[in-house]
């Protein structure tokens with residue numbers, strides 16, 4: 001298969017680092033998603049099979065919806081940090097996305113950065129950045145293949161979750177022919193993909209639906225219907241008994257509307273920060289927009305955080321997105 005010849009040099013360097021060290025740390029970004037968690041666990045299983053000591057520590061807690069993944073209980077946050085010789089940093093384009101793990105990572109000599117984000121700032125000693133990959137999950141699959149390790153059910157469940165969620169269930173343009181070849185091999189291990197989809201998408205807590213209901217009441221349009229946007233205030237979180245995690249995907253309702261090119265969701269955090277998520281149908285590059293506000297992401301999905309008052313942040317951002325969508 002094609003993927004075996006790709007990235008050989010860099011993967012060989014990673015394998016040498018795995019051989020050289022005994023104690024590893026694997027971490028991933030703030031607000032971890034399915035790719036972050038799925039890849040983290042699949043890499044954990046790989047390293048354990050090589051007889052390594054592995055700590056899984058993130059700056060954010062494990063999202064409830066990924067608790068069904070095997071070994072997910074091993075992922076910790078806010079714990080005493082171990083003495084690691086090498087760290088794998090997954091799905092992170094820049095150090096800012098490491099959250100409170102950043103200082104710790106700075107003290108580790110061998111940092112291996114595995115990522116597929118455009119504009120990755122190559123903070124590691126080894127940087128395997130492949131923007132042609134749908135997900136870090138696809139990269140970890142390649143690592144298994146290069147190491148000639150058999151892919152078994154537990155890691156297949158994690159890698160399937162990583163790829164499924166990062167491709168928007170195979171809808172986004174990052175889904176390639178190779179992605180489907182990888183998924184085919186994962187299914188051949190006998191994993192129950194409908195069960196995985198049920199766990200991720202058909203297990204929605206009521207708090208999330210209540211938050212969606214409140215957010216939909218704020219739905220507005222701009223740029224002749226090309227922009228759809230919503231907001232969530234901190235009071236709305238309280239009213240819905242919801243958490244930040246419950247706001248995931250709400251932005252997609254704005255994007256999915258007929259005629260809308262960009263969906264935006266503004267989320268007010270109690271500290272006065274406004275977190276903004278952007279989703280594009282493809283014509284508008286939302287990564288470019290998010291990067292104007294020191295954020296990042298992909299062409300179709302990006303985010304940033306702005307400090308300020310909700311209504312003025314909202315006005316300003318919608319104006320800039322309207323300008324961008326005119327020129328594209």
Ligand SMILES: [Mn+2]
Nearest residue numbers: 035091136166
């Ligand atoms: Mn990813």
